[in-house]
Amino acid sequence: MKFTLVPFQPAGFIESVVCHVDIDDSGESSTLSISYHLKGDLNRIKWPDESDLQDENRELWRNTCFEFFIGHESGNDYCEFNQSPSGNWAGFEFDDYRSNMKQSNAVYANEFHISRDQNECHAVLDLPAPGTSTIYLGLALVIRDVDEQLHYFGLSHPDDAPDFHVRAHHQLIALTTL
Numbered sequence: 422m423k424f425t426l427v428p429f430q431p432a433g434f435i436e437s438v439v440c441h442v443d444i445d446d447s448g449e450s451s452t453l454s455i456s457y458h459l460k461g462d463l464n465r466i467k468w469p470d471e472s473d474l475q476d477e478n479r480e481l482w483r484n485t486c487f488e489f490f491i492g493h494e495s496g497n498d499y500c501e502f503n504q505s506p507s508g509n510w511a512g513f514e515f516d517d518y519r520s521n522m523k524q525s526n527a528v529y530a531n532e533f534h535i536s537r538d539q540n541e542c543h544a545v546l547d548l549p550a551p552g553t554s555t556i557y558l559g560l561a562l563v564i565r566d567v568d569e570q571l572h573y574f575g576l577s578h579p580d581d582a583p584d585f586h587v588r589a590h591h592q593l594i595a596l597t598t599l
Contacts, residue, residue, distance in 0.1 A: 422599055424560055424592065426574035429583040432564065435461040438574045440560045444550055444599040451550035452531065453596070457487050457562060459542040467565045468537075469507045481505045482563050483571075487544055490559035490591060491528055491551060499557065500528040501586070504546055506535055519586050550596060559591035 426438040437460045445452045469484045481503040482488065492499030497517040504510045510533070514525040528548060535544040562574040573583035577590045584590075 422594065424576060426560060426562055426576065427578070429573040429575070429578045432566075432572040432574075434463075434465040434566070435459065435564070435572070435574075437461070438562055442558065442560075442594070442599060444596050451596075452547050453550040454545060454547050455489055455560070456543065456545040459537075459562075460540065462539070463537060463542055464539050465566050466542075467567050467569070469505050469509075469565075481509060481511050484563070484565045486563045487546065488559075488561040488563065488585060489546070490557070490561070490585060492557040492588065492591065493551075493553055494555045494557065494593065497588075499586075499588070500525065502528045502530070502546075502548075504530060504533055504544070506537075506544070508533065515586070518588070554597055555593065555595050557588055557591040558594050559585055559588075561585040 422442045424440045426440060439458045441456045443454045445454060466485055485506055487504040490499055490501050499515055501513045510530060512525045512528050513522050514527055515522055530546040530548050532547040560576055564572040575585050575590060576592055579587055
């Protein structure tokens with residue numbers, strides 16, 4: 422399934438951000454694969470490295486970071502996952518919209534691969550598929566540029582501020598159709 426992420430405000434140096442979501446049932450357990458493909462003048466992105474973020478795993482979203490949110494169709498609880506290009510990652514669980522946040526390993530990437538040059542970046546997260554057939558999925562990307570400005574890309578955005586936690590801006594997905 423293909424999704425185009427849209428910026429909250431224009432980011433002239435980014436041509437496009439496209440995500441693909443697939444499920445692989447061929448192995449012992451199912452894998453959900455989320456890939457991000459960016460095009461543009463990627464020299465304008467401040468790419469974190471391991472030395473930048475070693476002790477900042479809880480606040481990866483303050484820098485360039487791939488994100489996704491997974492929630493069950495039948496409840497308000499959800500998980501947030503942040504993956505830094507540096508390899509650092511963080512997971513959080515919420516009982517409801519931004520409520521009772523706790524650090525968690527409930528959602529994690531089995532594997533993370535990234536390749537990039539000055540014009541394109543391709544990042545892939547492979548994780549265990551949720552144990553349900555239908556999920557709410559929010560896809561997002563935060564970019565910190567070389568001028569220290571943050572740019573927010575998501576499936577859609579509320580009018581007043583970028584907020585990736587709002588379920589109305591997530592996509593209901595039947596995993597069996599991927």
